[in-house]
Amino acid sequence: MTTYNTHNPLGSQDPRDLFDNAQNMDRAVNSQTAEEWIDRLGKPRKTWHGIEKTAKLDIAQAVSEATVEAGSYRDQAQVARDDAIAAAAASGPLKFYVTYAQAEADRANIPLDGLVEIARDETKNGARTRYFNRVSGLDFAVNLDQLRLDLIDPAMGAMIVAFLDGRTVKDKLLDEINIKDYGDVGNGQIADAALAAAIAAANGPGLIRFPAGNYVFTSKKTLTSANIGLRFVGDGERTTIITKQFNGDLFELDACPYHSVSEMTLDGQYGTYTGRAALVKANSHYPRYENFTTKGFSGEHIAFEASAGFGAGVNNHTALAGSGQGAIVGLKLLGKDTGYSVRRITNPNYAGSIDLAAGCDNVFITSGQVTKVDTSNDCGHLFIQGVRWGNAGVRVDIYGNTFVTGCSFAQSVRLMPGWDGVFVGNRQDGGSAPYFENLAFSGLVYHSAPDGSTFLAKASLIANMPGSIEVAGVNSVGDTDYTFNPTASPTHLIFDTAFSANxxxxxxxxxxxxxxxxxxxxxxANVGGPWTLEVGSTGKTMVYNTWCDLIFNGSFWAVTASGNI
Incomplete structure (x- = not known):
């Protein structure tokens, strides 16, 4: 109600209208019984109480109607189902039942040899099935839901669904096998069974993925000719960790070519367990170990037996000592390999050495940092370039055809007795003397210092070995003709007495x-004339303050270089 009821238009500032508005709003908001109120212009309005009451009635009605409608749909579906079953049963010998138990209980009403269909067969995982009613009982005929069951079967589903180019989903999944698909692993759990299952799934060559995590192995993993080409790939050296919890080698390749390991860290837990990270045995050619770290293994981290690792590649390998462990051997070649394919070691980063056993040859070592390259006798065809040594440099018993260049050594390089085709050059720092010791050879050896100056190597003369040289204590020749003796004369002759004749x-x-x-x-110098020195049959004539180098090519001597002093 309105007290003054002025009917003034909207926007009125009449105090009576303000009074009427306040009175009406109080009634509209706070009334607990009235469902309407009349505004000052005479129109009915819903109170808040009225709005709530109407809403409750509307909701109740909607729920009631929806329930009735849903029940109607349910009833219609049941009727339709029953009608379909009845119609199918009436049309022939096929009888329908919801469960196997219902069909079994009603066998007396099923014609002999009649066909029975069961909607939800509890004996077949709820599938839709059919049976024949025989004298002996219900005889299973077909599972109409077999495809559905096969699709959800882990062992069969991927084999049924096709993929591109006529392959199945299983074919696609086996392109890269994930070890986590074969066990709950990767969080420090023992992963032996999971890896065995993954290897079996690969069935030969393939890629087994080790996602980020820690995988624990308690026994050696031996790969044979049945695993040719199998690759182990992690998600990175910082994220994929393989931990060894047993004594012995972690991986062993036995006649398993083309295996590879990459993008992971192998932890040998030095001090708790012994053994290597990997042993490559005979006929395991072309293995690849790259972009990976090994730490805490006793003995050498990676070892290649004789006639093993033909064509091997070890690239970007970091080998670390375990806690409290001394110097390590990052990689060792235990013997000569067959064939002529180079074994390549690229960018090693070892807290230790590379060891080459007797007879190792065709080895290429480039870039990286190690403490030393330590070899036994009869090693040849070595190429060592751009490697930095921490404290020991190179200790090589040279067989021949060895090239060492662009390296940096904290101590001297020691090339022990050998012969034929040894070349060492472009040393990057001063190091400690002597630079070379006890070297006999027919190849050229020199030292290129940081300032660009070049020095011949110091080497001791070995009796009856043609081609050995001695720079320190060279032979001095007087004012006389001279006949070179290839088995006895030093190979640096200095004519340092003044000539009185040609x-x-x-x-x-x-x-x-x-x-x-x-x-x-x-x-x-010359005394009394411009005297010359004729160099054999080479056509070379030397004057005062000159030098020349010669080499014997099998038939004659040839001048290879010459210049002024």
């Missing part, structure tokens, strides 16, 4: 080793 040096061609080298220096 002189010559005779160079024999009999009993001279192929590749024999000789340096001649004429530092003597």
């Amino acid at each position: 002189r010559s040096i005779s160079l024999p061609t009999l009993n001279v080793a192929y590749g024999q080298k000789l340096r001649i220096t004429r530092s003597a």
